[in-house]
Amino acid sequence: MTDGKPPFERIAAAIRRERDRAGLSLTELAKRSGLAKSTLSQLESGTGNPSLETLWALGVALGVPFSRLVDPPRPAVRLIRAGEGPAAHSGQASYTATLLASSPPGARRDLYRIEAQPGESRRSEPHMPGTVEHLVIGAGRALAGPVDEPVELAPGDYLAYPGDAPHLFTALVPDTTGVIVMEHV
Amino acid sequence: MTDGKPPFERIAAAIRRERDRAGLSLTELAKRSGLAKSTLSQLESGTGNPSLETLWALGVALGVPFSRLVDPPRPAVRLIRAGEGPAAHSGQASYTATLLASSPPGARRDLYRIEAQPGESRRSEPHMPGTVEHLVIGAGRALAGPVDEPVELAPGDYLAYPGDAPHLFTALVPDTTGVIVMEHV
DNA sequence: TTGTTCCGTTCGATTTGACGAACACCCGTT
DNA sequence: AACGGGTGTTCGTCAAATCGAACGGAACAA
Numbered sequence: 001m002t003d004g005k006p007p008f009e010r011i012a013a014a015i016r017r018e019r020d021r022a023g024l025s026l027t028e029l030a031k032r033s034g035l036a037k038s039t040l041s042q043l044e045s046g047t048g049n050p051s052l053e054t055l056w057a058l059g060v061a062l063g064v065p066f067s068r069l070v071d072p073p074r075p076a077v078r079l080i081r082a083g084e085g086p087a088a089h090s091g092q093a094s095y096t097a098t099l100l101a102s103s104p105p106g107a108r109r110d111l112y113r114i115e116a117q118p119g120e121s122r123r124s125e126p127h128m129p130g131t132v133e134h135l136v137i138g139a140g141r142a143l144a145g146p147v148d149e150p151v152e153l154a155p156g157d158y159l160a161y162p163g164d165a166p167h168l169f170t171a172l173v174p175d176t177t178g179v180i181v182m183e184h185v
Numbered sequence: 186m187t188d189g190k191p192p193f194e195r196i197a198a199a200i201r202r203e204r205d206r207a208g209l210s211l212t213e214l215a216k217r218s219g220l221a222k223s224t225l226s227q228l229e230s231g232t233g234n235p236s237l238e239t240l241w242a243l244g245v246a247l248g249v250p251f252s253r254l255v256d257p258p259r260p261a262v263r264l265i266r267a268g269e270g271p272a273a274h275s276g277q278a279s280y281t282a283t284l285l286a287s288s289p290p291g292a293r294r295d296l297y298r299i300e301a302q303p304g305e306s307r308r309s310e311p312h313m314p315g316t317v318e319h320l321v322i323g324a325g326r327a328l329a330g331p332v333d334e335p336v337e338l339a340p341g342d343y344l345a346y347p348g349d350a351p352h353l354f355t356a357l358v359p360d361t362t363g364v365i366v367m368e369h370v
Numbered sequence: 371t372t373g374t375t376c377c378g379t380t381c382g383a384t385t386t387g388a389c390g391a392a393c394a395c396c397c398g399t400t
Numbered sequence: 401a402a403c404g405g406g407t408g409t410t411c412g413t414c415a416a417a418t419c420g421a422a423c424g425g426a427a428c429a430a
Contacts, residue, residue, distance in 0.1 A: 006241040026378055036419045041379060049417070051234045051387075052255075056191040067252045070237075111319055111366060113341060134296055136364045138323030138340070155323070156298060156362065177341065179321045179364045181296060211408060221389045226409060234387070236417080 007070060011055075012046040014069045018062045019044075033061035114178040116142070116171035123147065123168045131163030133182050140176025144169045192255060196240075197231040199254045203247045204229075218246035299363040301327070301356035308332065308353045316348030318367050325361025329354045 019029055026044075030037040035057055042048040043058075050058075059066035114135075116122070135144055137153045144159060145151045147166045151159055161167055163182060204214055211229075215222040220242055227233040228243075235243075244251035299320075301307070320329055322338045329344060330336045332351045336344055346352055348367055 006238050008237075011237070025376080027376080037378075038380075038420075039418055042417090045379090049236045049238045051236050051417070052193075052196070052240065053191050053234045054418080055237065066255065070251065111321075111343075113321060113343065115341075136296075136298060136323075138321075138362065138364070156300075158296075158298065177323065179323070181366055210406080212406080222408080223390075223410080224388055227387090230409090236387070239388075 006049070008048070009046050011050070011069055012044050015040070015058065015062075016044045018064055018068070022062060024062075029061060033057045110182045112180040112182065114169065114176075114180055116140075116169065116176050117174055118171045118176075122170070123166065124163075131182060133161055133163040133167070133180055135159045135161075135169075135181075136179045138177040138179065140174070141172040142170060142176050142178065143172060191234070193231050193233070196235075196254055197229050200225070200243065200247075201229045203249055203254070207247060209247075214246060218242045220246075295367045297365040297367065299354065299361075299365055301325075301354065301361050302359055303356045303361075307355070308351065309348075316367060318346055318348040318352070318365055320344045320346075320354075320366075321364045323362040323364065325359070326357040327355060327361050327363065328357060 019026075022029075024032070026037050026040050029035075030040055033040075035054060039048070039050075039054065043050055043054075055069060056066060059069060062069075135153070136158050137155050139155055141155075142153050143150050144153055145161045145167060147168055149161075150168060150170075152172070153159060204211075207214075209217070211222050211225050214220075215225055218225075220239060224233070224235075224239065228235055228239075240254065241251060244254060247254075320338070321343050322340050324340055326340075327338050328335050329338055330346045330352060332353050334346075335353060335355075337357070338344060
């Protein structure tokens with residue numbers, strides 16, 4: 001949905017980048033991967049529509065997790081001070097979620113900072129199927145997790161639960177904070 | 186390196202899973218994706234070596250980020266109390282990193298809880314290329330980031346920086362805690 | 371110079387993935 | 401029963417991805 005058409009150019013660039021990062025020549029990479037030099041040459045020139053088998057062999061030969069060949073490049077250093085950043089105050093309760101990081105194109109994992117006060121609990125309806133949330137409590141105490149199986153958490157506690165099922169977050173003491181990693185996978 | 190040979194079976198399963206998650210028939214998916222029914226049938230039966238173009242078209246038609254088709258399945262609810270879990274005490278300084286979550290096979294994003302005391306700083310040599318670390322301070326104060334561009338952080342602060350370049354973490358006050366998301370991408 | 375050995379590219383032959391029609395099957399209706 | 405509409409499968413054809421060899425160029429030694 002966020003995708004247009006196959007990222008041939010990006011893959012081409014990625015292959016070349018990874019190849020000379022590993023200090024390999026076309027000939028050598030061809031030998032290691034079991035592919036033909038010509039195939040690699042064409043791929044690096046953006047001409048070609050590699051098969052899964054070909055791409056996988058490349059990933060193995062280059063020692064990269066494969067998605068590295070198709071996914072977009074990386075960011076740099078970014079700092080968000082406490083209180084800054086896009087804060088999403090929940091309509092319910094005293095609950096603030098600040099979006100710290102999101103994977104831009106296909107959105108794969110978002111990072112939130114949570115600040116909540118005791119009171120009514122925040123219930124979240126299911127997100128994208130396959131979503132998993134990871135929660136780490138920084139301060140205070142909270143009751144969180146799936147609505148039918150919530151867990152009381154203290155500072156330092158870690159809880160992972162499906163994000164594609166109803167779940168809640170309730171602060172039990174004032175100024176309860178935490179970090180949520182939401183992976184849309 | 187963590188890879189063996191192309192995950193045809195996994196992709197086959199993923200396609201079928203995503204397809205009836207979306208409530209689509211083979212015929213309908215064929216229409217939307219612009220692919221032939223026969224092609225899809227063969228892919229779902231594990232017979233086939235799809236081209237990048239084909240895989241991409243599938244990802245678009247199914248509305249999934251593409252890596253979802255090649256990557257492994259999902260976990261459930263998991264709880265790690267403070268103090269539990271596989272703790273990796275750093276040889277240097279008073280620094281404890283507890284691994285909370287890791288994506289098993291292709292490893293893509295790891296979640297750590299950090300506990301550190303003031304003293305010598307912990308320097309990390311570069312990890313896998315393309316790695317990015319996200320750091321959120323829970324309590325205390327710390328100096329962290331790339332060695333040539335460290336930042337002083339207070340509770341609630343968030344910092345992202347390349348993990349494939351030398352970086353450090355120094356607690357400035359006792360019992361400094363934080364959460365690190367390490368994405369190997 | 372000549373010979374050697376790499377590099378990456380180009381080209382023809384062959385393998386093979388994608389297509390589309392025909393197929394067998396199941397189900398609800400007439 | 402026979403139908404029409406839906407499912408997913410199988411098979412022959414064609415375009416294209418992969419291969420392997422030959423190519424031109426650069427670097428270096430004898």
